[in-house]
Amino acid sequence: xxxxxxxxxxxxxxxxxxxxxxxxxxxxxxxxxxxxxxxxxxxxxxxxxxxxxxxxxxxxxxxxxxxxxxxxxxxxxxxxxxxxxxxxxxxxxxxxxxxxxxxxxxxxxxxxxxxxxxxxxxxxxxxxxxxxxxxxxxxxxxxxxxxxxxxxxxxxxxxxxxxxxxxxxxxxxxxxxxxxxxxxxxxxxxxxxxxxxxxxxxxxxxxxxxxxxxxxxxxxxxxxxxxxxxxxxxxxxxxxxxxxxxxxxxxxxxxxxxxxxxxxxxxxxxxxxxxxxxxxxxxxxxxxxxxxxxxxxxxxxxxxxxxxxxxxxxxxxxxxxxxxxxxxxxxxxxxxxxxxxxxxxxxxxxxxxxxxxxxxxxxxxxxxxxxxx
Amino acid sequence: xxxxxxxxxxxxxxxxxxxxxxxxxxxxxxxxxxxxxxxxxxxxxxxxxxxxxxxxxxxxxxxxxxxxxxxxxxxxxxxxxxxxxxxxxxxxxxxxxxxxxxxxxxxxxxxxxxxxxxxxxxxxxxxxxxxxxxxxxxxxxxxxxxxxxxxxxxxxxxxxxxxxxxxxxxxxxxxxxxxxxxxxxxxxxxxxxxxxxxxxxxxxxxxxxxxxxxxxxxxxxxxxxxxxxxxxxxxxxxxxxxxxxxxxxxxxxxxxxxxxxxxxxxxxxxxxxxxxxxxxxxxxxxxxxxxxxxxxxxxxxxxxxxxxxxxxxxxxxxxxxxxxxxxxxxxxxxxxxxxxxxxxxxxxxxxxxxxxxxxxxxxxxxxxxxxxxxxxxxxxxxxxxxxxxxxxxxxxxxxxxxxxxxxxxxxxxxxxxxxxxxxxxxxxxxxxxxxxxxxxxxxxxxxxxxxxxxxxxxxxxxxxxxxxxxxxxxxxxxxxxxxxxxxxxxxxxxxxxxxxxxxxxxxxxxxxxxxxxxxxxxxxxxxxxxxxxxxxxxxxxxxxxxxxxxxxx
Numbered sequence: 001x002x003x004x005x006x007x008x009x010x011x012x013x014x015x016x017x018x019x020x021x022x023x024x025x026x027x028x029x030x031x032x033x034x035x036x037x038x039x040x041x042x043x044x045x046x047x048x049x050x051x052x053x054x055x056x057x058x059x060x061x062x063x064x065x066x067x068x069x070x071x072x073x074x075x076x077x078x079x080x081x082x083x084x085x086x087x088x089x090x091x092x093x094x095x096x097x098x099x100x101x102x103x104x105x106x107x108x109x110x111x112x113x114x115x116x117x118x119x120x121x122x123x124x125x126x127x128x129x130x131x132x133x134x135x136x137x138x139x140x141x142x143x144x145x146x147x148x149x150x151x152x153x154x155x156x157x158x159x160x161x162x163x164x165x166x167x168x169x170x171x172x173x174x175x176x177x178x179x180x181x182x183x184x185x186x187x188x189x190x191x192x193x194x195x196x197x198x199x200x201x202x203x204x205x206x207x208x209x210x211x212x213x214x215x216x217x218x219x220x221x222x223x224x225x226x227x228x229x230x231x232x233x234x235x236x237x238x239x240x241x242x243x244x245x246x247x248x249x250x251x252x253x254x255x256x257x258x259x260x261x262x263x264x265x266x267x268x269x270x271x272x273x274x275x276x277x278x279x280x281x282x283x284x285x286x287x288x289x290x291x292x293x294x295x296x297x298x299x300x301x302x303x304x305x306x307x308x309x310x311x312x313x314x315x316x317x318x319x320x321x322x323x324x325x326x327x328x329x330x331x332x333x334x335x336x337x338x339x340x341x342x343x344x345x346x347x348x349x350x351x352x353x354x355x356x357x358x359x360x361x362x363x364x365x366x367x368x369x370x371x372x373x
Numbered sequence: 374x375x376x377x378x379x380x381x382x383x384x385x386x387x388x389x390x391x392x393x394x395x396x397x398x399x400x401x402x403x404x405x406x407x408x409x410x411x412x413x414x415x416x417x418x419x420x421x422x423x424x425x426x427x428x429x430x431x432x433x434x435x436x437x438x439x440x441x442x443x444x445x446x447x448x449x450x451x452x453x454x455x456x457x458x459x460x461x462x463x464x465x466x467x468x469x470x471x472x473x474x475x476x477x478x479x480x481x482x483x484x485x486x487x488x489x490x491x492x493x494x495x496x497x498x499x500x501x502x503x504x505x506x507x508x509x510x511x512x513x514x515x516x517x518x519x520x521x522x523x524x525x526x527x528x529x530x531x532x533x534x535x536x537x538x539x540x541x542x543x544x545x546x547x548x549x550x551x552x553x554x555x556x557x558x559x560x561x562x563x564x565x566x567x568x569x570x571x572x573x574x575x576x577x578x579x580x581x582x583x584x585x586x587x588x589x590x591x592x593x594x595x596x597x598x599x600x601x602x603x604x605x606x607x608x609x610x611x612x613x614x615x616x617x618x619x620x621x622x623x624x625x626x627x628x629x630x631x632x633x634x635x636x637x638x639x640x641x642x643x644x645x646x647x648x649x650x651x652x653x654x655x656x657x658x659x660x661x662x663x664x665x666x667x668x669x670x671x672x673x674x675x676x677x678x679x680x681x682x683x684x685x686x687x688x689x690x691x692x693x694x695x696x697x698x699x700x701x702x703x704x705x706x707x708x709x710x711x712x713x714x715x716x717x718x719x720x721x722x723x724x725x726x727x728x729x730x731x732x733x734x735x736x737x738x739x740x741x742x743x744x745x746x747x748x749x750x751x752x753x754x755x756x757x758x759x760x761x762x763x764x765x766x767x768x769x770x771x772x773x774x775x776x777x778x779x780x781x782x783x784x785x786x787x788x789x790x791x792x793x794x795x796x797x798x799x800x801x802x803x804x805x806x807x808x809x810x811x812x813x814x815x816x817x818x819x820x821x822x823x824x825x826x827x828x829x830x831x832x833x834x835x836x837x838x839x840x841x842x843x844x845x846x847x848x849x850x851x852x853x854x855x856x857x858x859x860x861x862x863x864x865x866x867x868x869x870x871x872x873x874x875x876x877x878x879x880x881x882x883x884x885x886x887x888x889x890x891x892x893x894x895x896x897x898x899x900x901x902x903x904x905x906x907x908x909x910x911x912x913x914x915x916x917x918x919x920x921x922x923x924x925x926x
Binding site: 117119120122142207226228234282313315317318320332334335 | 445512513516518584642644646703705720841870873877881887890907910911912
């Protein structure tokens with residue numbers, strides 16, 4: 001065995017840092033080369049797909065690879081051109097480029113599809129059809145029926161919030177087995193809504209042998225059909241959804257309650273405030289920021305409600321439990337109506353953005369009335 | 374009907390005997406004593422295998438599992454060995470796309486093909502799909518040019534999408550001989566499975582809806598007495614027409630049989646990815662399928678929907694009228710619920726379904742009606758709508774019967790993408806032929822598999838009774854199938870692209886009718902309008918052309 005060579009700092013060769021101007025030039029060159037490569041790939045494949053040239057790839061995958069190369073080149077060129085500032089940009093840039101690829105691009109490309117007649121069974125493929133899909137959507141009673149149901153489902157979030165607040169207060173109090181209950185109450189949130197719809201909607205609530213149906217019979221309900229009449233079906237769907245979702249609101253509120261300064265509550269108690277007064281005058285206003293966050297997040301989730309409905313009622317009876325997403329699912333998946341389905345989805349997306357923007361503005365204005373917040 | 378069924382079975386049995394006699398005579402004529410002996414040995418060995426596989430696991434021995442499927446696959450490997458050398462497909466990798474409904478279909482195929490993989494050296498990768506995912510997955514693969522499977526389990530209604538677009542591989546002659554296509558029941562022969570004269574499909578199923586009923590309910594003396602007392606028409610017995618089904622359903626509401634609430638006919642009313650429409654169609658065919666007219670869903674020359682004619686509106690109204698007499702949760706019952714959670718569990722006394730009810734009644738662990746389940750072809754109607762004249766006709770021969778050949782059965786298709794590789798091509802067709810083999814198919818028609826009898830050789834009662842089936846039970850079951858398949862007025866659905874789009878839209882509109890939001894005529898008009906839009910969207914001229922091609926016109 002030969003002895004290990006000894007290395008000293010003085011013996012190591014010192015590499016001179018590249019000239020900043022040269023480094024910037026390399027960065028610029030890298031960026032433009034990668035950009036040229038990416039644009040060339042898009043152009044070649046675009047012309048080939050449009051049938052204007054005979055040269056192209058079998059699919060769009062090489063364009064994706066070109067995008068990945070371009071993204072890496074953009075990041076590298078930032079470092080080369082801007083040094084430390086470019087390195088700082090790397091904290092955000094990859095995430096931004098990823099979002100651009102998987103969120104922004106599909107959304108914009110979706111608009112392109114939304115204005116076309118694209119039935120997957122059609123022999124002619126995708127055809128641009130202007131605003132036909134939009135006009136059809138305005139006159140589609142199923143879509144607007146589902147939209148009406150969404151109002152009910154969104155309003156149900158307020159009920160879920162009230163229940164979740166009660167549970168959070170309970171779990172924040174000094175009760176026995178508090179840790180156990182915290183975990184136990186979280187369990188439904190850990191379950192997939194699909195599993196819940198099968199385990200509860202199609203098993204526990206099953207008309208013939210379901211334990212909940214048996215219990216309902218025992219309590220005097222002769223025909224405990226949970227999904228056969230519009231309002232009972234809606235209420236059942238909301239109950240299933242609430243079972244999954246309330247723990248989510250509850251855990252956010254619980255975190256808020258635990259972060260609340262204890263001295264304020266103690267001061268209120270010393271001043272003789274009742275529990276009810278302490279809640280309305282102190283706890284509730286202090287919890288408003290957390291509450292608003294929880295409610296807005298829940299509304300966003302709620303507007304995408306579909307899995308429980310698809311599994312349990314398929315939107316019935318007569319569309320009473322249909323949601324916009326479950327309707328789009330049918331339009332797209334069962335009917336292969338890609339163009340129209342995409343129009344419905346894009347329009348719904350725009351509506352959600354507008355609705356949430358207005359909602360947040362109103363909430364901000366309302367919260368200013370509470371000086372404690 | 375029952376008499377005709379027994380006659381038909383006799384005819385089928387005679388055909389089979391004649392076939393064997395003919396084979397023996399052919400051998401003798403050639404003076405090939407040794408050849409005849411070999412032929413006889415093969416026939417005896419084949420009969421031995423058929424008897425042997427029917428004992429796996431045995432009728433009444435519970436639901437079969439993977440070990441049983443593998444054993445059946447191993448025993449049925451003889452036909453493959455005649456065309457393929459051991460290890461011939463070493464290194465070949467195939468992808469198979471199919472269903473996993475009720476833990477059947479692909480799960481069985483895996484077991485059946487395991488010995489085939491061991492023998493040939495090929496390897497199969499599986500794509501399992503739920504029923505509702507099947508159509509969109511297939512359509513997306515076709516439309517986006519991303520067919521990523523070599524072998525496909527597919528129903529005939531999708532042939533327009535696949536074969537009509539040149540995506541399937543044409544069946545080689547050696548496969549036709551291996552699977553004995555002549556043995557298919559007549560309605561599964563060309564034009565089904567063919568496009569432009571080329572054969573693409575190996576049938577593994579022979580779908581039709583039959584009528585399943587409870588023998589104990591319709592022979593109950595107390596109910597017979599009550600029927601008379603309440604002024605019921607004729608004797609209390611199994612309904613033969615939809616008019617009688619309606620009357621029996623109303624009568625049974627509030628009655629009890631064996632201490633349980635009795636119900637009459639069960640309609641599956643919850644949408645089921647388009648497949649629920651078949652159940653309305655089964656009620657409609659007797660009204661809408663006139664013996665003088667091949668078409669019953671669309672006009673052949675124009676694709677104009679008939680869904681809003683008097684026959685269909687009457688059908689829809691029948692369902693609406695029956696709703697108050699069905700279980701309270703019926704609006705939320707899909708076909709699976711109706712067949713497997715209601716009827717096999719003892720709720721309801723009449724149901725239309727595919728042959729699965731019969732093959733599960735005595736072999737599934739969850740069935741409680743194995744001893745009291747009877748079968749027939751779908752009920753008829755005292756009158757039938759003539760779409761050409763716009764009149765209701767009373768036929769001189771009596772009620773009009775028109776069994777619904779719902780879905781025309783599952784088949785195995787090989788995709789055209791294997792055509793460029795001769796080894797892969799042969800391997801794919803060999804795997805498909807193994808699944809569509811004559812002996813193996815006997816087992817799938819006798820046990821829970823998702824498939825029902827579809828070959829003439831499946832109607833040999835003796836094989837079934839030797840396997841442990843009660844003769845009366847199995848005779849009735851097989852008669853309901855063969856009489857449906859061979860019925861001169863059978864209703865065969867159009868094999869056109871996007872057929873499930875039509876069905877899916879109809880389900881949505883029907884849900885509104887059944888929930889009482891719109892009347893039957895308005896609902897039917899809405900469906901017709903939506904169907905016209907779909908036809909225009911897919912391409913009317915193309916649809917008409919394919920519709921005619923699918924009918925062999």
